[in-house]
Amino acid sequence: MRETPYADELPLRARIRENPGPALAWGAVFALLVLVELGALLGIAIDVLKFVVEIGGGLINGVVDVTAGIAAAMGYLDGLGRAAGQIPTLLSRELVPNQGYRTPSGGWEGTFLGLPPAVAWGIRFVLVYAYVFFFLYWLWRGYDLFVTHYRYADWTPRDDMVRRLRTHRWGQFGFVVVVMFVALALFAPTLSPVTYQDDAMDPYGAELKYFDEEAGEVRTTNYGQANLATASTGGDDPADTVSIGEYDEYGRFHPLGTLPTPGGDLFTKLAYxxxxxxxxxxxxxxxxxxxxxxxxxxxxxxxxxxxxxxxxxxxxxxxxxxxxxxxxxxxxxxxxxxxxxxxxxxxxxxxxxxxxxxxxxxxxxxxxxxxxxxxxxxxxxxxxxxxxxxxxxxxxxxxxxxxxxxxxxxxxxxxxxxxxxxxxxxxxxxxxxxxxxxxxxxxxxxxxxxxxxxxxxxxxxxxxxxxxxxxxxxxxxxxxxxxxxxxxxxxxxxxxxxxx
The missing domain is CATH 1.10.3720.10 (MetI-like)
Structure with missing residues (x-):
């Protein structure tokens, strides 16, 4: 039998079996929160594993040649990453797309529900942070449930610590900003108006549709050319700068403006x-x-x-x-x-x-x-x-x-x-x-x-x-x-x- 601090104290699993209702209700909501973002969470986990394999393989290679093994492991993880990417997730660029082009009639094509790119991106931004903070709130609810239903002691010193932290406004400010920073890092592909691959890594390999007002028709270019044309260079002409919350001439919305030559979206670069x-x-x-x-x-x-x-x-x-x-x-x-x-x-x-x-x-x-x-x-x-x-x-x-x-x-x-x-x-x-x-x-x-x-x-x-x-x-x-x-x-x- 598992030893416990007191002779009459039951293990946590036994206490849950005696009163399973609160734990099952909490667990069901937690499982749903994980399920709706399973693809993204698996992608993050696979990226961490790839990092470990690459670092560990580099260290081992100094002693034993394991290049073939590293390549095989990375290929396997890449396959898992592609498979994880196929799992539908609630918060994704595909579900709430913000990249599209204006049609001759004045509407938008390719964006979420035909909304302007700024509105579509704003919806995705709000959904991501609403999910993050609700997830943290539900973890807190799990701790509160444990204290209320499954903990023997009526009071522990940790209760006073939590109470002091709940009234510490300066610490709460820090916690909120840190959570937003971590969420920005983890959900950078979802929060960014454009992927970093298209915006910076391979801008000339990705096509971009836009409405040419002078010609009155939809045309195609690549991100590299569009970035060069819309770079913020600080000139006297307003066209030389795409500032905070503005659209560029290709109909792309930039929440924080664009970068200097060779251009690109500032928010995307900051997120990554x-x-x-x-x-x-x-x-x-x-x-x-x-x-x-x-x-x-x-x-x-x-x-x-x-x-x-x-x-x-x-x-x-x-x-x-x-x-x-x-x-x-x-x-x-x-x-x-x-x-x-x-x-x-x-x-x-x-x-x-x-x-x-x-x-x-x-x-x-x-x-x-x-x-x-x-x-x-x-x-x-x-x-x-x-x-x-x-x-x-x-x-x-x-x-x-x-x-x-x-x-x-x-x-x-x-x-x-x-x-x-x-x-x-x-x-x-x-x-x-x-x-x-x-x-x-x-x-x-x-x-x-x-x-x-x-x-x-x-x-x-x-x-x-x-x-x-x-x-x-x-x-x-x-x-x-x-x-x-x-x-x-x-x-x-x-x-x-x-x-x-």
């Missing part, structure tokens, strides 16, 4: 650039957080020489100028597959992961040392419990809350630093989109009619970085109610950070 920023930020924080937690547990448990060695290594890494290290790595790996992946994005993420772990480790070192001195850790040692089990069960839950705070605040720094490097031309290189690149492309147009090119991504960078910091503040204040006053509720934070 959000994917790159999220990838770099999450990978860098994942690597640095993993190293920091591992070393934090080891140094807190063993102390002595282990702690001294970690201090020396972390001090040495923090003494290295980050910019110089990035330039050095870019030169060393310029011909390596690491430098080619995401046009330098992977390399930047790895370098950031290496640079940031000492800072995170120092931040969680104190809480880890504090919990290592508690009675329950000494009791576990005296009973002969393995060190790995003690660290995982009795120490890790204590520092998880602190890690969430520091990771949320650090990821904003990674995003803005990546943008700064791309702005300087030593970060992620085209054609991989990145927000700092767009700011650099538009800096010469700030005082012209094409001010939106640099202004919009600049505001987004500030907003997203501020949101991650606000979310970190909210989590910190929720875990530790005395944090604003400089104190600390250590025992409550321990339970709230990972307790049950």
């Amino acid at each position: 650039g959000a994917r790159v920023s999220l990838f770099v930020g999450l990978l860098a924080i994942g690597i640095s957080g993993l190293i920091a937690v591992g070393l934090g547990l080891l140094t807190a448990y063993y102390k002595g020489l282990a702690d001294l060695a970690a201090v020396v290594v972390s001090d040495s890494i923090q003494a290295i100028p980050a910019i110089l290290l990035l330039i050095l790595m870019s030169v060393v790996f310029s011909e390596h597959w690491l430098g080619d992946f995401y046009n330098g994005g992977l390399l930047i993420a790895l370098v950031f992961g290496f640079i940031y772990w000492p800072g995170i480790w120092r931040l969680i070192r104190g809480p880890a040392m504090q919990v290592s001195e508690q009675e329950w850790v000494d009791a576990a040692r005296s009973y002969g419990q393995r060190s790995t089990v003690t660290m995982r069960k009795h120490m890790l839950p204590y520092i998880v809350g602190y890690l969430l705070v520091y990771a949320s605040m650090t990821i904003g720094g990674v995003i803005i630093t990546t943008s700064a490097l791309s702005f300087l031309g030593i970060g992620i290189n085209p054609p991989t989109p990145e927000w700092g690149q767009v700011v650099a492309d538009g800096r010469g147009y700030v005082a012209t009619a094409s001010w939106h090119i640099a202004f919009v991504p600049g505001v987004l960078i500030v907003l997203v970085v501020t949101a991650f910091n606000a979310l970190g503040d909210g989590i910190r204040d929720a875990i530790d109610p005395q944090s604003e006053g400089g104190g600390g509720a250590a025992e409550e934070a321990a339970v709230a950070g990972g307790g049950g």
Whole structure:
């Protein structure tokens, strides 16, 4: 029989069997939410698997030649991706198309219900974010259902943490903006007015129909020619700029305007650039957080020489100028597959992961040392419990809350630093989109009619970085109610950070 904290406490599955109604109702709606977006969710999962295969294969290839195996695996995953793309989804460009052309009668052909492209795109935009926020709301309803119907305890320290977070307006602002940023990255193909493939990767290979008012007939061109003709160049002629919320001469709607020569849609580039920023930020924080937690547990448990060695290594890494290290790595790996992946994005993420772990480790070192001195850790040692089990069960839950705070605040720094490097031309290189690149492309147009090119991504960078910091503040204040006053509720934070 499974051991439980109390002799009369039943496992969660048994509690659900005793009262299945609420769980079944919640599960049915959750399954429906997954089903309507199954194709898109599978596509995201397959993209992650392809990334893992490509990275893992590149590392293994340095020791053993597995090129044929990697090619076979990628081909198989590509087939799965095409199959996933055939699964109908509620939120798709095919269901709510916004690309079409004006007919001689003044209507629109090829758009959703014959609506203007701006309206069709707006409907798809609203549907995507309505789905995302309802999905998160339903997850919250699942937690609330668990507390109401299936949890034995009437109160846990986590309840106070949730209550404080629900009244923390600054943290809620950060949460909403972060969710919108993540949704923009995940649903970039759906939210963009045009696919990045047609807009930037292969614009001369995709045809575009438009209504030629002078000739009075529908004609065909390609995206490349249309982008060149509608690029925002900041001239005195209004035709030299397609600004925020305007149509171009080919009947295409641009929510945030167009880019300078060779042109293209600004919203599309920013949406796909959000994917790159999220990838770099999450990978860098994942690597640095993993190293920091591992070393934090080891140094807190063993102390002595282990702690001294970690201090020396972390001090040495923090003494290295980050910019110089990035330039050095870019030169060393310029011909390596690491430098080619995401046009330098992977390399930047790895370098950031290496640079940031000492800072995170120092931040969680104190809480880890504090919990290592508690009675329950000494009791576990005296009973002969393995060190790995003690660290995982009795120490890790204590520092998880602190890690969430520091990771949320650090990821904003990674995003803005990546943008700064791309702005300087030593970060992620085209054609991989990145927000700092767009700011650099538009800096010469700030005082012209094409001010939106640099202004919009600049505001987004500030907003997203501020949101991650606000979310970190909210989590910190929720875990530790005395944090604003400089104190600390250590025992409550321990339970709230990972307790049950």
